[in-house]
Amino acid sequence: MKIDVMQDVKAVNAAYAEANREKLKNIFTVNIISSPGAGKTTLLEKLVKKLADKVNIAVIEGDLATARDALRVQACGIPAIQINTNGGCHLDAKMIANVLPGFDLAKLDLLIIENVGNLVCPADFDLGEDIKIVLLSVTEGGDKPIKYPIVFLKSSLAIINKIDLLPYCDVDMYALRKDISEINPKIRQMEISCREEKNIDEVAEWFLSQIMLKKQKSIL
Amino acid sequence: MHEMSLMENALQVVDDLMVNYNGAKVNEIVLKVGRLANCIPGALEFAFEALTREGPYKDAKLVIEKEPVLLKCAECSQVFEAGEFPWTCTCGSNAIEIIGGTEVYVANIDIDESE
Numbered sequence: 001m002k003i004d005v006m007q008d009v010k011a012v013n014a015a016y017a018e019a020n021r022e023k024l025k026n027i028f029t030v031n032i033i034s035s036p037g038a039g040k041t042t043l044l045e046k047l048v049k050k051l052a053d054k055v056n057i058a059v060i061e062g063d064l065a066t067a068r069d070a071l072r073v074q075a076c077g078i079p080a081i082q083i084n085t086n087g088g089c090h091l092d093a094k095m096i097a098n099v100l101p102g103f104d105l106a107k108l109d110l111l112i113i114e115n116v117g118n119l120v121c122p123a124d125f126d127l128g129e130d131i132k133i134v135l136l137s138v139t140e141g142g143d144k145p146i147k148y149p150i151v152f153l154k155s156s157l158a159i160i161n162k163i164d165l166l167p168y169c170d171v172d173m174y175a176l177r178k179d180i181s182e183i184n185p186k187i188r189q190m191e192i193s194c195r196e197e198k199n200i201d202e203v204a205e206w207f208l209s210q211i212m213l214k215k216q217k218s219i220l
Numbered sequence: 221m222h223e224m225s226l227m228e229n230a231l232q233v234v235d236d237l238m239v240n241y242n243g244a245k246v247n248e249i250v251l252k253v254g255r256l257a258n259c260i261p262g263a264l265e266f267a268f269e270a271l272t273r274e275g276p277y278k279d280a281k282l283v284i285e286k287e288p289v290l291l292k293c294a295e296c297s298q299v300f301e302a303g304e305f306p307w308t309c310t311c312g313s314n315a316i317e318i319i320g321g322t323e324v325y326v327a328n329i330d331i332d333e334s335e
Contacts, residue, residue, distance in 0.1 A: 009230045009324040182306035
């Protein structure tokens, strides 16, 4: 006997994501995705320094193992919770739901979720965030957007890191940016160097404006 | 690498349904997998095999049907199937919205009802 089912396998994650979104309705929430080593945690450290006296921030760190990243963020004076996926290649909405009670949400303006280092799977799992940010470092090579288009398609901001190393990399920045905007014409692009603290102000300003927008939306 | 967890969710969908068919045996599960779902059929089959060594799925067959990526042009509202990047509409616009091809669905199952 054949039975028609037509049920979404990802519905479980989607339900958790919507519940998270409701809990985070007054907090600007971003999901940062990159390859391992692109500089997600370093960017957070630099960013938090610029933002900590203006807004209340919390961080969720996703890694296969260790609490190293959460400890790095906590050292900046920011509440951070580490999720270890024990081999899992991405964070899912249920993992986020499990750790949200660990924060005083009523006091927060900004929640940054640093996903597991991976340009593939994290793009597929809605965590309940407002937007996804994709971080790419020039040392990874300029062909990554074309090879991993989905994460660029689903992100609102692409940050290109390690531009201080451009002289040592065969990356054509013009072609790289063109590839990104061809995949996603609406994406905003920024070039930074965490090491030289270049253009971190631009990223910080963008975060502040997005936090303001979210607050206006939640009042309406 | 997340095919295993997706397959677990897919079997959960079937489990929930099978509660209504006490003791029935599952012959076939048809999954519809969008081409943008980031799922490799081989990895899904491997996960299926590993997760169905026993129980009502022991002899079940997995059928994977690939679904095309459907795009809609924000300028002229035309719906079309995606080719290679960059995605552009025949009207020249690259303001494109994905309307299908990211999903993983349990489409239907075939069961033997017990006596």
